[in-house]
Amino acid sequence: MKALTDSLSQPVVSRVPPDLSDRVRIARFLCIFLMMFVHVEPGISTNVYDRDAGGFDLIYFVFARLLGLSSVSLLSVVSGYFVVASLGKAGFGRFALSKARTLVVPLIAWNLLMLALLAAYGQLTGKWQQMPEFTLVGMADALLALTKWPLDVPLWFLRDLFVCCLLSPLLFMGLKRAPVIVMLVLAAYMVFGENWLILLRPQLLLFFALGMWLRITGPDLQAIDRMARLLTAGLAIMIAVFVTIRLERVLLTEMEETLRLALDTLLRVTMAGGFWLLTGMMQHTVLASLCMRLEPHAFFLFCSHAILFHFAAIPLRRVFGNYGSDLFPITFFSLPIIAVVAAIVGLRMIRGSRTLLFLFNAGHDAPSATDRKPKRRQISPAIRQMAVNRGRDGSD
Secondary structure, three states: OHHHHHHHHOOOOOOOOHHHHHHHHHHHHHHHHHHHHHHOOOOOOOOOOOOOOOHHHHHHHHHHHHHHHHHHHHHHHHHHHHHHHHHOOOOHHHHHHHHHHHHHHHHHHHHHHHHHHHHHHHHHHOOOOOOOOOOHHHHHHHHHOOOOOOOOHHHHHHHHHHHHHHHHHHHHHHHHHOHHHHHHHHHHHHHHOHHHOOOOOOHHHHHHHHHHHHHHHOOOHHHHHHHHHHHHHOHHHHHHHHHHHHHOOOOHHHOOHHHHHHHHHHHHHHHHHHHHHHHHHHOOOHHHHHHHHHHHHHHHHHHHHHHHHHHHHHHHHHHHOOOOOOOHHHHHHHHHHHHHHHHHHHHHHHOOOHHHHHHHOOOOOOOOOOOOOOOOOOOOHHHHHHHHHHHHHOOO
């Protein structure tokens, strides 16, 4: 324990450069927005991938399976990257309490809200099928994702991220001394640890540790981009593999487990590199400004969207049909946009209550209605000199 404490007290991290911070803000909103497509309910009981792939079937597969599911990997890397600095600021007890407040409290609060809405829906319609079992284990799963997905399904990520944070001091010490061994152990856990119930998604710990390793080793932004380019080089291959799997109607759930995990991990890690490079390409565009303006709503959006989707899809499916209907794409593409608007409105509604912000937004303040522009960026010396030169020669 003393060795662990001494290791954590050593200053091993430098300040995050502004360009990297901006790209992380872009990545947070972009990944959460794309992840929402996974949770648009198709409204049918059959597997949507077990049918001949038409035009929209491939679009659905790309957004839900390739982009949506894989976006979580970059969020995990980012979480690991930033947790390293938090470890050195406080003792483990204060650190764990802080993470409980920002991860476990919203996990419980949002699932309690979902439970209340399901109960109200049951009272109105007489449909109680989605209510959890009122047993100790059943309620622990519903509210805390103890052994399976919670009522608000995407919040398994908060549960697993909290466990990763609790393990982060050990990961920190191991990554400083023997990073290769740690990564091999985590890869083995990813393959064999799914039934251990430490994490619902063992992959997350591997990507979390990768983010920690990046912060510990301290590569500059250019070095991180070079790593991302190497990963992205394999992305086209992985996309081709998964599109072929879809066209051939091969169900991933029926694959041999180790092969499925290997393919899924390769897709996620290469997609993480691709997403990171995309943030660099977007950085000075209008779309990047929009992502950074909306990023303060990202946590609330992440927690709320699946609840909104569940209930909003009921009337939308009656109008536009289930998956397979010609009009279902309207539901598929409109729900994520509706969720963004609802998150903005929802945060503004609770911004005056410290209690509600604590319960539903990890205690973060809601952005002001007047915060319409991203923070002004510093002009690089090279760009400033170009402007001076243009002024001297009279060019526009």
